[in-house]
């Protein structure tokens with residue numbers, strides 16, 4: 001995901017790009033907003049830009065070793081936490097047990113919601129959750145040295161789905177982060193995230209996509225112009 005692939009959000013992108021140029025890298029941001037506004041796309045483009053070794057004026061280069069790994073979401077300093085459904089039979093109980101599916105799912109289209117992810121996992125009738133056990137993984141990963149980048153980046157999708165025990169350990173990590181660690185929390189309901197995490201992250205609200213950008217995107221990717229117009233949000 002590049003900034004140029006993001007639908008609309010011109011001002012939000014400008015702010016993220018400028019913050020990197022100013023070397024202003026908050027160690028924890030809470031990227032919040034309703035479903036479908038592009039929060040994950042923005043987080044991925046920002047993480048890629050931050051890690052790119054040949055940054056351009058307004059986007060990552062796409063060809064440096066870091067960008068190549070971001071193209072597969074396999075950069076060793078990029079970590080993801082996301083709701084999953086435990087599967088005892090298949091011994092799937094932490095995010096990494098679903099990493100292959102997750103990469104495939106996110107690469108396919110970063111505009112998604114929890115239901116589409118649950119469907120993709122084949123768990124449509126279950127509730128996704130970030131289980132208590134995940135906290136050990138978070139701590140383990142962040143205590144590693146950065147392999148290749150200046151920053152270790154942890155993208156936490158839907159922290160409001162996190163088990164309390166995991167949330168309190170995450171809080172500790174956010175309060176005293178290992179050096180050069182960047183947390184990007186992506187939330188649809190930041191009010192459901194424990195208050196102490198909220199207060200220690202920099203709030204970064206993302207507004208709805210403007211109608212014109214949405215119409216253009218629909219027109220470009222999916223539909224002919226008249227239909228796209230009638231589908232754009234009103």
Ligand SMILES: [Zn+2]
Pocket residue numbers: 051052053054055060061062063064065066067
């Ligand atoms: Zn690059």
